[in-house]
Amino acid sequence: MSIAPRTHLATHEVFNQPLPRERLDLWGADAPLRAAVAEAAPEDAAALAAFAAEIGSPEALDDAERAQRVKPELAIFDRGGRRLDEVRFHPGYHAMMTRGAEAGYAARAWDGRPGGHAAHAAMVYLLSQVEPGVCCPLTMTYAAVPALEAGSPALAATWGARAKVAAYDGRSMPGLDKAAVTIGMAMTEKQGGSDVRANTTRAVPEGEAFRLWGHKWFCSAPMSDAFLTLAYLPEDAGGGLTCFLVPRWTPEGERNPIQLQRLKDKLGNHANASSEIEYHGAWAQIVGEPGRGVNAIIEMVHHTRLDAATAPVGFMRRALDEAAWWARGRTAFQRRLADQPLMEAVLGDLALDWIGSLALVMRVARAFDGTSAQDRAFARIAVAIAKYWTNKRCVGVVYEAMEAMGGVGYVEEAPLAMLYREAPLNSIWEGSGNVICLDVLRTLGRAPEAAQALTAELSARRGEDARYDAALAAAAAGLEKPSEGQARWLVERLALLLQASELMRTGDPAAEPFLATRLAGDWGRTAGTLPEGTDAGALAARI
């Protein structure tokens, strides 16, 4: 039993400070999540409730905070100057990795039961609220599986099979001697990240395998058991940019020469070690066809994008949850903050972004679970649209939630500072904003089935609301002649339409204010500008 802290102090009485939260109710208090799971992954409801309770427990919150505060350390050499190329983490990091992996964060989508990607997305949303750093290696492990299955049945049977095991083994030892592995990704080089064809890493054939030489400017999770990476083959070996799997240990059980140069000193995402690495003749195996590396790794990128679209929705949810907790427990000018009309307007307006974004990413996850060609086509384009927009909204939502808490929102003990640092990240990796928008244009141009699936989805709600119909007509005009300079405008409109169509489909009461503000334009540039007559209190109460 913990003894309450002293409130009678020598100089003053402590009051009007809501207590810190020792436990989070990430499941029971989140009705939109429960509704989305009931539709998309009903079998998983009990397991997700248990996962939410586990990571919302005081022990997990403490592990997460320590993993974020005690940054990972690079151990390049041992005492005698022999190369280790390892990273040492706080035990809290490993504890959070274990919780995520054992819940099936990386594995559930591949176990053959229905609703796997939706259940996975729900885990991404939940874990992002507590410790986003571990989401990076877990997400890459989840996403490596389809790339291996499409590119190399042999590697799928060895590495892929181990990536699908719902367990975590953080020991530094050969991956194929473990029951469960994690797999990272190393694509980005100094001279070009979005344009991977600018890569200069080279692959030299050696028997059935290859040796890689080159530098990778960003490699998160360098303690992964293996990495998917890109390198150029010489012309006499097929030529072209090719995908490889590089294990951290050679088949002979030696450290593969993947040298860690330094850890990035990042704005946030502190629990996750992002590094610069070099291949000094690192042993590797080919994935997919020679010269078809982008095609091979795009399968991984497609899946990491689902998570990069979903994680910011988790950040929005946690930020709003903290702000609402504060506003409900604090008074200003003799009145509870939560009851003040302007605070209701702010929280109610922000709730629309969270509810709409959650509806959107769970819709996209359902498409990942779908088996029809139309589902696949819709997933391909909708995941990019969702990734663009949920990330763009996230930064502003987290900032407004921070301000709603006043000064305490700005200090490290509130999780708002951590969330604020995380907020821009998912927009940058796996396709930065412009690149994502250009990708949407490319998909519209090259994959007519994706454009048709998107149009079919949006047209299903036509005729139900004049504001929706008008926005749809404007977007349809943009779709006819998409131009690079207008790509952000178009993707933003498509994202808002997809959010609105989901809220309308499910009869969510948020649909009306969402249509009035996000689609009909009665919306200011800051939060709290809902049109007169909106029941902001009812919206805020949903947080």
Ligand SMILES: Cc1cc2nc3c(=O)[nH]c(=O)nc-3n(C[C@H](O)[C@H](O)[C@H](O)COP(=O)(O)OP(=O)(O)OC[C@H]3O[C@@H](n4cnc5c(N)ncnc54)[C@H](O)[C@@H]3O)c2cc1C
């Ligand atoms: C914390 C962190 C961890 C990371 N971890 C990994 C990892 O594990 N593995 C990995 O491979 N990479 C990783 N990355 C790298 C990340 O994927 C790249 O930073 C990202 O792809 C962008 O590449 P770049 O930095 O080279 O920027 P650039 O490609 O130079 O892009 C800069 C800007 O230009 C825009 N732009 C690019 N092309 C166009 C165009 N045609 N028209 C208009 N605008 C354009 C982009 O949208 C972006 O805003 C990580 C990055 C961060 C921040």
